[in-house]
Amino acid sequence: MRTGVWLIGAHGNVATTAIVGARALAAGETETTGLVTARDPYARLDLPPVEEFVFGGHDISETSVLSTARSLAESATVPLNVVQAVSDDLERVEERITAGTTVNCGRAVEELASETMSGTSFSNAVDRIREDYRTFASEQNVDRLVVVNVSSTEPRLSSPERYDTLNAFERAIEEDDRELPASSLYAYAALVDDHPYINFTPSTGAALGGLKELAERTNVPHMGRDGKTGETLLKSALAPMFAQRNLQVLSWEGHNILGNADGQVLEDDANKAGKLASKGGVLDGILEGEFHNRVRIDYTPPLGDWKTAWDDIRFRGFLGTQMKMQFTWEGSDSVLAAPLVLDLVRLIAHADEHGEGGLQPQLASFFKSPLGVDEHDLSRQFDMLDSYVDRHEGET
Ligand SMILES: NC(=O)c1ccc[n+]([C@@H]2O[C@H](COP(=O)([O-])OP(=O)(O)OC[C@H]3O[C@@H](n4cnc5c(N)ncnc54)[C@H](O)[C@@H]3O)[C@@H](O)[C@H]2O)c1
Numbered sequence: 001m002r003t004g005v006w007l008i009g010a011h012g013n014v015a016t017t018a019i020v021g022a023r024a025l026a027a028g029e030t031e032t033t034g035l036v037t038a039r040d041p042y043a044r045l046d047l048p049p050v051e052e053f054v055f056g057g058h059d060i061s062e063t064s065v066l067s068t069a070r071s072l073a074e075s076a077t078v079p080l081n082v083v084q085a086v087s088d089d090l091e092r093v094e095e096r097i098t099a100g101t102t103v104n105c106g107r108a109v110e111e112l113a114s115e116t117m118s119g120t121s122f123s124n125a126v127d128r129i130r131e132d133y134r135t136f137a138s139e140q141n142v143d144r145l146v147v148v149n150v151s152s153t154e155p156r157l158s159s160p161e162r163y164d165t166l167n168a169f170e171r172a173i174e175e176d177d178r179e180l181p182a183s184s185l186y187a188y189a190a191l192v193d194d195h196p197y198i199n200f201t202p203s204t205g206a207a208l209g210g211l212k213e214l215a216e217r218t219n220v221p222h223m224g225r226d227g228k229t230g231e232t233l234l235k236s237a238l239a240p241m242f243a244q245r246n247l248q249v250l251s252w253e254g255h256n257i258l259g260n261a262d263g264q265v266l267e268d269d270a271n272k273a274g275k276l277a278s279k280g281g282v283l284d285g286i287l288e289g290e291f292h293n294r295v296r297i298d299y300t301p302p303l304g305d306w307k308t309a310w311d312d313i314r315f316r317g318f319l320g321t322q323m324k325m326q327f328t329w330e331g332s333d334s335v336l337a338a339p340l341v342l343d344l345v346r347l348i349a350h351a352d353e354h355g356e357g358g359l360q361p362q363l364a365s366f367f368k369s370p371l372g373v374d375e376h377d378l379s380r381q382f383d384m385l386d387s388y389v390d391r392h393e394g395e396t
Helices: 013-026 065-074 080-085 087-094 122-139 166-174 182-192 209-218 231-244 261-266 269-284 333-353 361-366 378-392
Strands: 003-008 054-059 097-099 144-149 197-199 221-223 248-258 292-299 306-316 322-332
Touching (some): 003 013, 003 182, 003 333, 013 054, 065 087, 122 144, 122 166, 182 209, 209 221, 221 333, 231 322, 261 269, 269 292
Parallel strands (some): 003 054, 144 197
Antiparallel strands (some): 306 322
């Protein structure tokens, strides 16, 4: 069984780090640290090996996977010797990357774009995307194609309820409804042709009633949205502790600074809105009562891919005594995200193999806003994945 991985945003940092990592694992140049599925109990599932993934993708920028990998090496996030060891592979992947569409991605993304299929009607764009998936799968002899959105964050959709049914969504494509975002066109093209779909970004993707209906009808697994990699991961691990000890959180102020292209796009308020919503929502889902909950994200170019988060938490204990906790998190955004992308491909391919279509709640721990799941407590989310493993253990 050959697994194809189609990355939307293939020239970006997360996509490139995932490709470099997978090829480095295949070449024995790195280890599996950071890959959730490499450890028990998840390693006991019959999952497709990362080493055998075949990559392709869409992008809208002129750069290449190899040049993004070299920039990541310059900023000391990905080791240069690893990039050198897999550079031939990266050049081969580049031949399978084609121009995407930027419809409704916002001004910040349009400024990045060089070659796109914009200007064509939405139905033509969807046909072209479907054709791109199909060509890749047949040329690469792929048995299953998993589509992963790792492209820049789009502005939020103002009235998603307009696309609550598949009929309404398909009519919107036919009528060239100028509100539909690119991420949903890519998602539709995947689900309609039975390709499992992951949305690692805060963009809309398949989070529309009409696309959920499509996935149910075609019995194709999909999940999103917004990978949980840094500050929000910590929040979902720490906030339950305050709740369980009956400590009353009065304020949680989180300030993030980052200097990569993602940070540059998030400088635009329209693109930033979705990210702020998914980062802020996690605490509301865990802590009870009113408290001051604020997240800031700012672009600081010299930081490159190193994201720094400072969090200041004020809380009240017994006898009304006020206390505080502060932490600083410094992570390489792409190095944290890339193994999760590989994990998600493995796990959604497993669901597809077992005929488990629709949303995949067992994958909630990977996302800031897990679709269809209200549980934000990290350890309870892992319990959901563990139960999934229990249900499948022993199968080959
Ligand atoms: N790094 C993390 O820890 C993390 C965590 C959660 C979510 N994310 C999300 O993952 C996404 C990717 O992050 P990144 O750091 O790789 O960003 P990036 O800016 O390095 O890469 C994004 C890529 O997408 C391309 N792109 C933009 N619009 C496109 C479109 N319509 N079609 C095809 N390609 C398009 C860009 O040209 C770029 O190459 C962002 O949305 C980010 O918010 C990242």
